Amino acid sequence: MSVIHSPFARKLGAFVALSNKEQSALDRLHGRRKVFPAGVDMVHQGQTDQAAYILASGWVCSYKILADGTRQIVDFQIPGDFLGLRSVLFRTSDHNIEPVTKVEASEVLVRDLLETFNETPRLATAVLWAASRDEAMVVEHLVSIGRRDAKERTAHFLLELGARLKLVGLGSTSGYACPLSQYLLADTLGLSAVHVNRVLRELREDGLVTFQHGQVEIHDLDGLVALAEFDKTYLDHDGPLLK
Protein backbone atom coordinates (compact mmCIF):
# COMPACT_ATOMS: atom_id res chain seq x y z
CA MET A 1 0.00 0.00 0.00
CA SER A 2 1.63 3.19 -1.15
CA VAL A 3 1.38 6.71 0.18
CA ILE A 4 -1.91 8.44 -0.45
CA HIS A 5 -1.26 11.72 -2.18
CA SER A 6 -4.30 13.94 -2.60
CA PRO A 7 -6.82 14.98 0.06
CA PHE A 8 -9.51 13.50 -2.16
CA ALA A 9 -7.81 10.11 -2.20
CA ARG A 10 -7.34 10.32 1.55
CA LYS A 11 -11.01 10.99 2.02
CA LEU A 12 -12.15 8.12 -0.18
CA GLY A 13 -9.54 5.94 1.44
CA ALA A 14 -11.37 6.45 4.71
CA PHE A 15 -14.37 4.65 3.22
CA VAL A 16 -12.80 1.98 1.01
CA ALA A 17 -9.36 0.39 1.19
CA LEU A 18 -7.81 1.56 -2.08
CA SER A 19 -5.43 -0.42 -4.24
CA ASN A 20 -2.45 1.24 -5.88
CA LYS A 21 -4.25 1.20 -9.20
CA GLU A 22 -7.25 2.92 -7.73
CA GLN A 23 -5.14 5.54 -6.03
CA SER A 24 -3.38 6.43 -9.22
CA ALA A 25 -6.72 6.55 -11.01
CA LEU A 26 -7.81 9.07 -8.38
CA ASP A 27 -4.67 11.09 -8.74
CA ARG A 28 -5.17 11.24 -12.51
CA LEU A 29 -8.49 12.94 -11.79
CA HIS A 30 -6.68 15.90 -10.36
CA GLY A 31 -6.25 17.48 -13.75
CA ARG A 32 -6.05 21.19 -14.34
CA ARG A 33 -5.51 23.22 -11.21
CA LYS A 34 -7.28 26.49 -10.61
CA VAL A 35 -6.71 29.00 -7.85
CA PHE A 36 -9.51 31.12 -6.44
CA PRO A 37 -8.91 34.13 -4.20
CA ALA A 38 -10.99 34.44 -1.03
CA GLY A 39 -14.40 36.04 -1.34
CA VAL A 40 -15.05 35.47 -5.04
CA ASP A 41 -18.05 33.50 -6.25
CA MET A 42 -17.04 30.13 -7.66
CA VAL A 43 -20.53 29.02 -8.56
CA HIS A 44 -23.54 31.28 -8.24
CA GLN A 45 -27.26 30.77 -8.00
CA GLY A 46 -28.74 28.77 -10.83
CA GLN A 47 -25.54 28.49 -12.81
CA THR A 48 -25.04 25.01 -14.21
CA ASP A 49 -21.39 24.62 -14.94
CA GLN A 50 -19.84 21.88 -17.00
CA ALA A 51 -17.08 21.30 -14.48
CA ALA A 52 -16.92 20.31 -10.87
CA TYR A 53 -13.96 20.84 -8.60
CA ILE A 54 -12.06 18.87 -6.01
CA LEU A 55 -10.55 21.09 -3.37
CA ALA A 56 -6.82 20.69 -2.96
CA SER A 57 -6.45 23.37 -0.32
CA GLY A 58 -8.52 26.09 1.30
CA TRP A 59 -12.06 26.35 2.60
CA VAL A 60 -15.26 27.04 0.69
CA CYS A 61 -18.80 27.67 1.84
CA SER A 62 -22.14 27.42 0.08
CA TYR A 63 -24.84 29.76 1.26
CA LYS A 64 -28.01 31.57 0.42
CA ILE A 65 -28.79 35.24 0.97
CA LEU A 66 -32.36 36.31 1.73
CA ALA A 67 -34.04 39.51 0.67
CA ASP A 68 -33.37 41.24 4.00
CA GLY A 69 -29.65 40.62 3.60
CA THR A 70 -29.35 37.81 6.13
CA ARG A 71 -27.21 34.92 5.05
CA GLN A 72 -27.55 31.23 5.83
CA ILE A 73 -24.53 29.08 5.21
CA VAL A 74 -25.56 25.56 4.26
CA ASP A 75 -22.21 23.82 4.52
CA PHE A 76 -18.48 24.11 4.15
CA GLN A 77 -16.16 22.29 1.82
CA ILE A 78 -12.64 21.47 2.94
CA PRO A 79 -9.72 19.89 1.09
CA GLY A 80 -10.74 16.60 -0.47
CA ASP A 81 -14.37 17.63 -0.85
CA PHE A 82 -16.21 17.72 -4.14
CA LEU A 83 -17.55 21.06 -5.17
CA GLY A 84 -20.46 21.48 -7.52
CA LEU A 85 -20.90 17.75 -7.95
CA ARG A 86 -24.58 18.13 -7.22
CA SER A 87 -24.99 21.07 -9.55
CA VAL A 88 -23.22 19.17 -12.29
CA LEU A 89 -24.74 15.73 -11.98
CA PHE A 90 -28.07 16.76 -10.56
CA ARG A 91 -28.19 20.42 -11.63
CA THR A 92 -29.25 21.54 -8.23
CA SER A 93 -27.97 24.87 -7.11
CA ASP A 94 -30.14 27.53 -5.66
CA HIS A 95 -27.37 28.96 -3.55
CA ASN A 96 -23.96 30.54 -3.99
CA ILE A 97 -20.59 28.95 -3.44
CA GLU A 98 -17.49 30.93 -2.67
CA PRO A 99 -14.13 30.54 -0.94
CA VAL A 100 -13.65 31.83 2.58
CA THR A 101 -9.92 31.40 2.17
CA LYS A 102 -7.66 31.29 -0.85
CA VAL A 103 -8.45 28.01 -2.53
CA GLU A 104 -6.64 25.70 -4.87
CA ALA A 105 -8.93 23.33 -6.71
CA SER A 106 -8.71 20.67 -9.39
CA GLU A 107 -11.15 21.03 -12.21
CA VAL A 108 -12.86 17.73 -12.89
CA LEU A 109 -14.87 17.03 -15.98
CA VAL A 110 -17.79 14.76 -15.44
CA ARG A 111 -16.69 12.70 -18.43
CA ASP A 112 -13.36 11.97 -16.77
CA LEU A 113 -15.06 11.13 -13.53
CA LEU A 114 -17.39 8.64 -15.14
CA GLU A 115 -14.56 7.04 -17.10
CA THR A 116 -12.64 6.58 -13.90
CA PHE A 117 -15.62 4.88 -12.39
CA ASN A 118 -15.80 2.49 -15.33
CA GLU A 119 -12.20 1.49 -14.87
CA THR A 120 -12.47 0.92 -11.16
CA PRO A 121 -16.07 0.43 -10.11
CA ARG A 122 -15.26 0.37 -6.40
CA LEU A 123 -14.30 4.01 -6.68
CA ALA A 124 -17.87 4.81 -7.60
CA THR A 125 -18.97 3.18 -4.36
CA ALA A 126 -16.47 5.22 -2.40
CA VAL A 127 -17.62 8.45 -4.04
CA LEU A 128 -21.24 7.66 -3.29
CA TRP A 129 -20.37 6.90 0.32
CA ALA A 130 -18.53 10.15 0.62
CA ALA A 131 -21.36 12.05 -1.03
CA SER A 132 -23.89 10.40 1.25
CA ARG A 133 -21.88 11.42 4.27
CA ASP A 134 -21.84 15.00 3.09
CA GLU A 135 -25.56 14.91 2.59
CA ALA A 136 -26.21 13.36 5.97
CA MET A 137 -24.26 16.30 7.32
CA VAL A 138 -26.74 18.74 5.87
CA VAL A 139 -29.55 16.81 7.53
CA GLU A 140 -27.71 16.85 10.86
CA HIS A 141 -27.22 20.56 10.41
CA LEU A 142 -30.95 20.99 9.89
CA VAL A 143 -31.74 19.01 13.03
CA SER A 144 -29.19 21.07 14.92
CA ILE A 145 -30.65 24.39 13.91
CA GLY A 146 -34.20 23.20 14.43
CA ARG A 147 -33.93 21.57 17.83
CA ARG A 148 -30.63 22.25 19.57
CA ASP A 149 -29.82 25.37 21.54
CA ALA A 150 -26.88 27.63 20.73
CA LYS A 151 -24.34 25.83 22.88
CA GLU A 152 -25.25 22.38 21.61
CA ARG A 153 -25.27 23.56 18.00
CA THR A 154 -21.84 25.09 18.32
CA ALA A 155 -20.39 22.02 19.98
CA HIS A 156 -21.89 19.78 17.32
CA PHE A 157 -20.54 21.89 14.50
CA LEU A 158 -17.02 22.05 15.90
CA LEU A 159 -16.99 18.27 16.34
CA GLU A 160 -18.36 17.73 12.84
CA LEU A 161 -15.61 19.89 11.36
CA GLY A 162 -12.98 18.07 13.38
CA ALA A 163 -14.18 14.70 12.20
CA ARG A 164 -14.10 15.75 8.57
CA LEU A 165 -10.69 17.35 8.84
CA LYS A 166 -9.29 14.28 10.54
CA LEU A 167 -10.44 12.19 7.56
CA VAL A 168 -8.12 14.09 5.26
CA GLY A 169 -5.28 14.34 7.75
CA LEU A 170 -5.80 18.01 8.60
CA GLY A 171 -6.62 17.66 12.26
CA SER A 172 -6.91 15.32 15.20
CA THR A 173 -9.34 14.70 18.02
CA SER A 174 -7.46 17.27 20.08
CA GLY A 175 -7.66 20.21 17.67
CA TYR A 176 -7.38 21.69 14.21
CA ALA A 177 -6.79 24.92 12.34
CA CYS A 178 -10.00 26.73 11.45
CA PRO A 179 -10.01 29.96 9.43
CA LEU A 180 -13.66 30.82 10.09
CA SER A 181 -14.61 34.15 11.62
CA GLN A 182 -17.29 34.35 14.29
CA TYR A 183 -19.49 36.02 11.68
CA LEU A 184 -19.24 32.98 9.41
CA LEU A 185 -19.92 30.75 12.38
CA ALA A 186 -22.99 32.81 13.20
CA ASP A 187 -24.44 32.57 9.69
CA THR A 188 -23.77 28.85 9.73
CA LEU A 189 -25.42 28.18 13.06
CA GLY A 190 -28.36 30.51 12.56
CA LEU A 191 -27.22 32.78 15.39
CA SER A 192 -25.98 36.35 15.73
CA ALA A 193 -22.25 37.01 15.82
CA VAL A 194 -22.61 38.58 19.26
CA HIS A 195 -24.17 35.48 20.66
CA VAL A 196 -21.67 33.16 19.01
CA ASN A 197 -19.01 35.09 20.86
CA ARG A 198 -20.76 34.56 24.18
CA VAL A 199 -21.30 30.85 23.49
CA LEU A 200 -17.63 30.38 22.64
CA ARG A 201 -16.72 32.06 25.89
CA GLU A 202 -19.02 29.74 27.82
CA LEU A 203 -17.57 26.67 26.12
CA ARG A 204 -14.11 27.94 27.01
CA GLU A 205 -15.10 28.59 30.62
CA ASP A 206 -16.62 25.13 30.80
CA GLY A 207 -13.25 23.74 29.80
CA LEU A 208 -14.71 22.01 26.76
CA VAL A 209 -13.14 23.70 23.76
CA THR A 210 -11.35 26.90 22.77
CA PHE A 211 -11.60 28.67 19.43
CA GLN A 212 -9.01 31.42 19.23
CA HIS A 213 -6.53 32.73 16.69
CA GLY A 214 -7.86 30.44 13.96
CA GLN A 215 -7.24 27.38 16.08
CA VAL A 216 -9.74 25.00 17.65
CA GLU A 217 -8.48 23.13 20.69
CA ILE A 218 -10.66 20.36 22.07
CA HIS A 219 -10.04 20.00 25.80
CA ASP A 220 -12.87 17.72 26.85
CA LEU A 221 -13.90 15.48 24.01
CA ASP A 222 -16.38 13.41 26.00
CA GLY A 223 -18.00 16.53 27.39
CA LEU A 224 -18.43 17.96 23.92
CA VAL A 225 -19.75 14.71 22.51
CA ALA A 226 -22.28 14.46 25.32
CA LEU A 227 -23.36 18.08 24.88
CA ALA A 228 -23.83 17.73 21.14
CA GLU A 229 -25.12 14.16 20.98
CA PHE A 230 -22.40 13.65 18.46
CA ASP A 231 -21.68 10.17 17.14
CA LYS A 232 -18.23 9.53 18.50
CA THR A 233 -17.44 6.78 16.00
CA TYR A 234 -16.95 9.52 13.44
CA LEU A 235 -13.98 10.69 15.42
CA ASP A 236 -12.65 7.38 16.62
CA HIS A 237 -12.41 5.15 13.57
CA ASP A 238 -9.04 4.97 11.93
CA GLY A 239 -8.96 2.48 9.09
CA PRO A 240 -11.32 2.41 6.09
CA LEU A 241 -14.94 1.56 6.77
CA LEU A 242 -15.02 -1.10 4.04
CA LYS A 243 -12.26 -3.62 3.77
Added chain:
Amino acid sequence: MSVIHSPFARKLGAFVALSNKEQSALDRLHGRRKVFPAGVDMVHQGQTDQAAYILASGWVCSYKILADGTRQIVDFQIPGDFLGLRSVLFRTSDHNIEPVTKVEASEVLVRDLLETFNETPRLATAVLWAASRDEAMVVEHLVSIGRRDAKERTAHFLLELGARLKLVGLGSTSGYACPLSQYLLADTLGLSAVHVNRVLRELREDGLVTFQHGQVEIHDLDGLVALAEFDKTYLDHDGPLLK
Protein backbone atom coordinates in the same frame (compact mmCIF):
# COMPACT_ATOMS: atom_id res chain seq x y z
CA MET B 1 -49.66 11.04 -25.51
CA SER B 2 -51.64 8.74 -23.31
CA VAL B 3 -53.02 9.20 -19.84
CA ILE B 4 -50.41 9.27 -17.09
CA HIS B 5 -51.31 6.66 -14.50
CA SER B 6 -49.15 6.66 -11.41
CA PRO B 7 -48.24 9.62 -9.21
CA PHE B 8 -44.60 8.76 -9.86
CA ALA B 9 -45.05 9.04 -13.61
CA ARG B 10 -46.90 12.31 -13.11
CA LYS B 11 -44.06 13.69 -11.09
CA LEU B 12 -41.38 12.70 -13.59
CA GLY B 13 -43.62 13.94 -16.36
CA ALA B 14 -43.36 17.38 -14.82
CA PHE B 15 -39.65 17.35 -15.55
CA VAL B 16 -39.39 15.49 -18.85
CA ALA B 17 -41.99 14.99 -21.56
CA LEU B 18 -42.51 11.24 -21.47
CA SER B 19 -43.19 8.99 -24.44
CA ASN B 20 -45.71 6.18 -24.22
CA LYS B 21 -42.88 3.68 -23.99
CA GLU B 22 -41.29 5.52 -21.12
CA GLN B 23 -44.56 5.80 -19.28
CA SER B 24 -45.20 2.10 -19.50
CA ALA B 25 -41.64 1.45 -18.37
CA LEU B 26 -42.42 3.59 -15.34
CA ASP B 27 -45.65 1.78 -14.68
CA ARG B 28 -43.84 -1.54 -14.81
CA LEU B 29 -41.72 -0.28 -11.93
CA HIS B 30 -44.74 -0.25 -9.70
CA GLY B 31 -44.33 -3.88 -8.80
CA ARG B 32 -45.43 -5.40 -5.54
CA ARG B 33 -47.69 -3.17 -3.48
CA LYS B 34 -47.36 -2.88 0.25
CA VAL B 35 -49.65 -1.14 2.69
CA PHE B 36 -48.35 0.50 5.85
CA PRO B 37 -50.64 1.65 8.67
CA ALA B 38 -50.06 5.10 10.10
CA GLY B 39 -47.42 5.48 12.78
CA VAL B 40 -45.32 2.40 12.06
CA ASP B 41 -41.65 2.68 11.22
CA MET B 42 -40.99 1.90 7.57
CA VAL B 43 -37.25 2.40 7.74
CA HIS B 44 -35.41 3.07 10.96
CA GLN B 45 -32.08 4.50 11.89
CA GLY B 46 -29.13 2.84 10.25
CA GLN B 47 -31.16 0.13 8.55
CA THR B 48 -30.03 -0.46 5.00
CA ASP B 49 -32.84 -2.15 3.20
CA GLN B 50 -32.60 -3.86 -0.13
CA ALA B 51 -35.77 -2.22 -1.38
CA ALA B 52 -36.92 1.32 -1.92
CA TYR B 53 -40.53 2.38 -2.25
CA ILE B 54 -42.55 4.66 -4.45
CA LEU B 55 -45.53 6.09 -2.63
CA ALA B 56 -48.84 5.43 -4.32
CA SER B 57 -50.95 7.11 -1.67
CA GLY B 58 -50.55 8.56 1.79
CA TRP B 59 -48.00 10.77 3.50
CA VAL B 60 -44.70 9.81 5.09
CA CYS B 61 -42.21 11.80 7.11
CA SER B 62 -38.55 11.25 7.91
CA TYR B 63 -37.31 12.59 11.20
CA LYS B 64 -34.78 12.33 13.95
CA ILE B 65 -35.42 12.18 17.67
CA LEU B 66 -32.92 13.70 20.08
CA ALA B 67 -32.03 12.44 23.55
CA ASP B 68 -34.37 14.90 25.28
CA GLY B 69 -37.28 13.54 23.28
CA THR B 70 -37.64 16.46 20.89
CA ARG B 71 -38.23 15.55 17.30
CA GLN B 72 -37.08 17.27 14.14
CA ILE B 73 -38.85 16.31 10.95
CA VAL B 74 -36.53 16.60 7.97
CA ASP B 75 -39.04 16.23 5.17
CA PHE B 76 -42.28 14.69 4.00
CA GLN B 77 -42.89 12.29 1.18
CA ILE B 78 -46.14 12.46 -0.75
CA PRO B 79 -47.56 10.24 -3.51
CA GLY B 80 -45.07 9.93 -6.35
CA ASP B 81 -42.06 10.42 -4.10
CA PHE B 82 -39.26 7.94 -3.75
CA LEU B 83 -38.71 6.57 -0.30
CA GLY B 84 -35.42 5.21 0.88
CA LEU B 85 -33.73 5.85 -2.43
CA ARG B 86 -30.90 7.54 -0.64
CA SER B 87 -30.56 4.83 1.94
CA VAL B 88 -30.53 2.20 -0.79
CA LEU B 89 -28.27 3.81 -3.35
CA PHE B 90 -26.17 5.88 -1.00
CA ARG B 91 -26.76 4.02 2.28
CA THR B 92 -27.44 7.21 4.13
CA SER B 93 -29.97 7.01 6.86
CA ASP B 94 -29.42 8.39 10.27
CA HIS B 95 -33.06 9.12 10.82
CA ASN B 96 -36.38 7.30 10.97
CA ILE B 97 -39.07 7.16 8.32
CA GLU B 98 -42.68 6.45 9.09
CA PRO B 99 -46.15 7.11 7.68
CA VAL B 100 -48.25 9.89 9.13
CA THR B 101 -51.26 8.47 7.30
CA LYS B 102 -52.09 5.04 6.01
CA VAL B 103 -49.78 4.54 3.07
CA GLU B 104 -49.81 2.39 -0.02
CA ALA B 105 -46.39 1.99 -1.57
CA SER B 106 -44.80 0.11 -4.43
CA GLU B 107 -41.73 -1.84 -3.54
CA VAL B 108 -38.96 -1.16 -6.03
CA LEU B 109 -35.86 -3.24 -6.31
CA VAL B 110 -32.79 -1.30 -7.26
CA ARG B 111 -32.01 -3.87 -9.91
CA ASP B 112 -35.33 -3.17 -11.62
CA LEU B 113 -34.79 0.54 -11.37
CA LEU B 114 -31.38 0.37 -13.01
CA GLU B 115 -32.66 -1.90 -15.75
CA THR B 116 -35.40 0.56 -16.50
CA PHE B 117 -32.81 3.29 -16.78
CA ASN B 118 -30.82 1.23 -19.26
CA GLU B 119 -33.87 0.78 -21.45
CA THR B 120 -34.83 4.43 -21.42
CA PRO B 121 -31.91 6.64 -20.41
CA ARG B 122 -33.99 9.80 -20.35
CA LEU B 123 -35.82 8.37 -17.36
CA ALA B 124 -32.58 8.41 -15.43
CA THR B 125 -32.34 12.11 -16.13
CA ALA B 126 -35.86 12.67 -14.93
CA VAL B 127 -35.24 10.73 -11.73
CA LEU B 128 -32.09 12.71 -11.04
CA TRP B 129 -33.97 15.95 -11.62
CA ALA B 130 -36.70 14.88 -9.27
CA ALA B 131 -34.16 13.76 -6.67
CA SER B 132 -32.28 17.02 -6.98
CA ARG B 133 -35.46 18.97 -6.44
CA ASP B 134 -36.16 16.99 -3.29
CA GLU B 135 -32.68 17.68 -2.06
CA ALA B 136 -32.88 21.38 -2.81
CA MET B 137 -36.00 21.30 -0.69
CA VAL B 138 -34.04 20.11 2.32
CA VAL B 139 -31.58 22.96 1.81
CA GLU B 140 -34.44 25.47 1.57
CA HIS B 141 -35.84 24.00 4.74
CA LEU B 142 -32.51 24.54 6.47
CA VAL B 143 -32.38 28.16 5.33
CA SER B 144 -35.96 28.61 6.48
CA ILE B 145 -35.31 27.33 9.98
CA GLY B 146 -32.02 29.17 10.26
CA ARG B 147 -33.01 32.60 9.07
CA ARG B 148 -36.77 33.05 8.67
CA ASP B 149 -39.17 33.84 11.50
CA ALA B 150 -42.11 31.63 12.40
CA LYS B 151 -44.61 33.30 10.06
CA GLU B 152 -42.29 33.24 7.06
CA ARG B 153 -41.30 29.64 7.71
CA THR B 154 -44.88 28.52 7.89
CA ALA B 155 -45.84 30.37 4.72
CA HIS B 156 -42.87 28.92 2.91
CA PHE B 157 -43.64 25.40 4.00
CA LEU B 158 -47.28 25.56 3.01
CA LEU B 159 -46.34 26.90 -0.42
CA GLU B 160 -43.68 24.24 -0.84
CA LEU B 161 -46.18 21.51 -0.06
CA GLY B 162 -48.70 23.00 -2.46
CA ALA B 163 -46.19 23.11 -5.28
CA ARG B 164 -45.22 19.48 -4.78
CA LEU B 165 -48.80 18.29 -4.53
CA LYS B 166 -49.73 20.19 -7.66
CA LEU B 167 -47.00 18.32 -9.52
CA VAL B 168 -48.75 15.02 -8.92
CA GLY B 169 -52.23 16.38 -9.44
CA LEU B 170 -53.22 16.42 -5.76
CA GLY B 171 -53.76 20.12 -5.34
CA SER B 172 -53.87 23.50 -7.00
CA THR B 173 -52.60 26.98 -6.33
CA SER B 174 -55.77 27.67 -4.39
CA GLY B 175 -55.60 24.79 -1.94
CA TYR B 176 -55.02 21.18 -1.10
CA ALA B 177 -55.83 18.48 1.43
CA CYS B 178 -53.22 18.20 4.18
CA PRO B 179 -53.45 15.53 6.91
CA LEU B 180 -50.74 17.05 9.13
CA SER B 181 -51.49 17.92 12.73
CA GLN B 182 -50.19 21.13 14.25
CA TYR B 183 -47.79 18.99 16.27
CA LEU B 184 -46.25 17.58 13.10
CA LEU B 185 -46.07 21.07 11.66
CA ALA B 186 -44.31 22.27 14.81
CA ASP B 187 -41.67 19.54 14.68
CA THR B 188 -41.13 20.27 11.01
CA LEU B 189 -40.71 24.02 11.40
CA GLY B 190 -38.66 23.87 14.58
CA LEU B 191 -41.41 25.57 16.60
CA SER B 192 -43.67 24.62 19.48
CA ALA B 193 -47.18 23.41 18.71
CA VAL B 194 -48.60 26.28 20.72
CA HIS B 195 -46.83 28.82 18.61
CA VAL B 196 -47.72 27.11 15.35
CA ASN B 197 -51.32 27.53 16.38
CA ARG B 198 -50.86 31.25 16.94
CA VAL B 199 -49.02 31.68 13.65
CA LEU B 200 -51.77 29.90 11.76
CA ARG B 201 -54.30 32.21 13.38
CA GLU B 202 -52.29 35.26 12.32
CA LEU B 203 -52.01 34.01 8.75
CA ARG B 204 -55.75 33.46 8.76
CA GLU B 205 -56.44 36.93 10.17
CA ASP B 206 -54.11 38.40 7.56
CA GLY B 207 -56.28 36.80 4.89
CA LEU B 208 -53.35 34.87 3.47
CA VAL B 209 -54.13 31.21 4.08
CA THR B 210 -56.29 28.97 6.24
CA PHE B 211 -55.35 25.54 7.55
CA GLN B 212 -58.39 23.90 9.08
CA HIS B 213 -60.03 20.48 9.08
CA GLY B 214 -57.13 18.96 7.12
CA GLN B 215 -57.56 21.45 4.34
CA VAL B 216 -55.22 24.24 3.26
CA GLU B 217 -56.89 27.13 1.45
CA ILE B 218 -54.66 29.74 -0.13
CA HIS B 219 -56.48 33.07 -0.21
CA ASP B 220 -53.70 35.47 -1.15
CA LEU B 221 -51.05 33.70 -3.18
CA ASP B 222 -48.99 36.80 -3.92
CA GLY B 223 -49.02 37.81 -0.28
CA LEU B 224 -47.81 34.39 0.77
CA VAL B 225 -45.12 34.29 -1.91
CA ALA B 226 -43.88 37.70 -0.85
CA LEU B 227 -43.86 36.73 2.81
CA ALA B 228 -41.96 33.52 2.20
CA GLU B 229 -39.69 34.66 -0.61
CA PHE B 230 -40.99 31.62 -2.42
CA ASP B 231 -40.07 31.07 -6.04
CA LYS B 232 -43.41 31.43 -7.75
CA THR B 233 -42.34 29.54 -10.87
CA TYR B 234 -42.62 26.36 -8.84
CA LEU B 235 -46.33 27.00 -8.63
CA ASP B 236 -46.94 28.50 -12.03
CA HIS B 237 -45.33 26.16 -14.53
CA ASP B 238 -47.61 23.68 -16.17
CA GLY B 239 -45.86 21.66 -18.86
CA PRO B 240 -42.67 19.62 -18.40
CA LEU B 241 -39.49 21.55 -17.76
CA LEU B 242 -37.59 19.69 -20.49
CA LYS B 243 -39.17 19.20 -23.89
Added chain:
DNA sequence: GACGCCCGTTGATCGGGATCAGTGCGCCAG
Protein backbone atom coordinates in the same frame (compact mmCIF):
# COMPACT_ATOMS: atom_id res chain seq x y z
C1' DG C 1 1.89 58.52 12.14
C1' DA C 2 -3.08 58.84 11.28
C1' DC C 3 -6.90 57.01 9.53
C1' DG C 4 -10.21 53.42 8.34
C1' DC C 5 -11.79 48.83 8.57
C1' DC C 6 -12.53 44.26 10.14
C1' DC C 7 -12.99 41.44 13.89
C1' DG C 8 -13.47 40.15 18.72
C1' DT C 9 -15.51 41.48 22.99
C1' DT C 10 -18.78 43.15 26.46
C1' DG C 11 -22.95 45.47 28.61
C1' DA C 12 -27.95 46.78 28.40
C1' DT C 13 -32.27 46.16 26.62
C1' DC C 14 -35.85 44.09 23.80
C1' DG C 15 -38.69 40.64 21.81
C1' DG C 16 -40.02 36.25 19.58
C1' DG C 17 -41.14 32.11 20.73
C1' DA C 18 -41.00 28.43 24.55
C1' DT C 19 -43.17 26.88 28.48
C1' DC C 20 -46.80 26.21 31.76
C1' DA C 21 -51.49 25.75 32.63
C1' DG C 22 -55.99 25.13 31.44
C1' DT C 23 -60.48 24.79 28.38
C1' DG C 24 -63.25 22.59 25.00
C1' DC C 25 -64.42 19.47 21.40
C1' DG C 26 -64.74 15.12 18.64
C1' DC C 27 -64.02 10.34 18.74
C1' DC C 28 -63.55 5.82 20.30
C1' DA C 29 -63.84 2.01 23.86
C1' DG C 30 -65.90 0.39 27.69
Added chain:
DNA sequence: CTGGCGCACTGATCCCGATCAACGGGCGTC
Protein backbone atom coordinates in the same frame (compact mmCIF):
# COMPACT_ATOMS: atom_id res chain seq x y z
C1' DC D 1 -73.76 7.20 28.79
C1' DT D 2 -69.22 7.91 30.33
C1' DG D 3 -64.45 8.13 30.77
C1' DG D 4 -60.24 8.75 28.28
C1' DC D 5 -57.48 10.58 24.78
C1' DG D 6 -55.71 13.31 21.04
C1' DC D 7 -55.87 17.64 19.08
C1' DA D 8 -57.09 22.65 18.51
C1' DC D 9 -57.01 26.74 20.98
C1' DT D 10 -55.93 30.58 24.47
C1' DG D 11 -53.85 33.37 28.35
C1' DA D 12 -49.82 34.38 31.40
C1' DT D 13 -45.16 34.22 32.18
C1' DC D 14 -40.35 33.30 31.29
C1' DC D 15 -36.04 33.06 28.92
C1' DC D 16 -32.85 32.49 25.11
C1' DG D 17 -30.90 34.86 21.83
C1' DA D 18 -31.39 39.27 18.80
C1' DT D 19 -30.46 43.92 18.69
C1' DC D 20 -28.31 48.26 19.87
C1' DA D 21 -24.30 50.52 21.37
C1' DA D 22 -19.68 50.99 22.47
C1' DC D 23 -14.62 49.89 22.96
C1' DG D 24 -10.08 47.90 21.69
C1' DG D 25 -6.71 45.71 18.92
C1' DG D 26 -4.49 44.22 14.52
C1' DC D 27 -3.56 45.47 9.99
C1' DG D 28 -3.29 47.66 5.54
C1' DT D 29 -3.22 52.26 3.17
C1' DC D 30 -2.29 56.89 2.24
